[in-house]
Amino acid sequence: TQLLSKLKSLIDQYKDEDLSITFCGHSLGATLSVVSAFDVAENLTTDIPISAIVFGCPKVGNKAFKDRFDSYPNVKVLHIRNTIDLIPHYPTGLMGYVNIGTELEIDTRKSSCLKDSKNPSDWHNLQAMLHVVNGWHGEKRDFDLRIKRSIALVNKSCGFLKEECLVPESWWVEKNKGLVLNEDGDWVLAPPEEIPTPEFD
Incomplete structure (x- = not known):
């Protein structure tokens, strides 16, 4: 209800604009994005x-949920899925779940920058998927990076890049692990508003 009330106030505020959510x-x-999109269509606006x-x-749901979801012509879902990622296969169809x-099926194995990893968490790595989307031109076409996006982002929390890329593994470390020196001279966790967030160009 918090999301719906905030969206309703924004819709009212910008009622004279061409809106999309x-x-x-x-x-x-x-999963939460799909459910939220459905919730907005079901309870706020069509x-x-x-x-x-x-x-x-x-x-996310069974066939009945999919049918109800598809009954709203104003709601669309684009699912970018890595061919070798296991997560999108669960929960299984045996339990009644459907896509x-x-x-948009991509394949991280097409990038010349990525290792031939056997680690399922690499196959599900968001930064690796974004890297592959950047160079993806279809299953039968060459992988070719077209947009300036740092490949170092792939290794923020893993070691999926090949050694020749010269990017250290798991390089994203919050300064002092989020601890700050308080006025009493103790190291304590910083309040959330003081914790730096990464900036992307």
């Missing part, structure tokens, strides 16, 4: 285009 998420966040752009999304939306 976009949700974006990865893994569990992808007049505004609503989209969910999701990466590595588990299956929702349009799939």
Whole structure:
């Protein structure tokens, strides 16, 4: 209800504009994006285009949910899925779960920058998927990076890049692990508003 009330106030505030609502998420966040898009269509508006752009999304609902979801023509889902990622296969169809939306299937194995990893968490890595989307031109076409996006982002929390890329593994470390020196001389966790967030160009 908090999301719906905030969106309602924004819709009222910008009622004279051409509006659209976009949700974006990865893994569990992808699932929440799909459910949120459905919730907005079901309980707030069917007049505004609503989209969910999701990466590595588990299956969200059964056929009845999909049919209800598809009954709203203003709601669309684009699911970017890595061919070898296991997460989008669960929960399985044996339990009644089905895919929702349009799939863009990519393959991290096409990038010359990425290792031939056997680690399932690499296959589900959001930064690796974003890297591959950047160079993806279809299954039968060459992988070719077109947009300036640092490949170092892939190794923020893993070691998926090849050694020749010269990017250290798991390089993203919060300064002092989030601890700050307080006025009493003790090291304590920083209040959330003081914790730096990464900036992307």
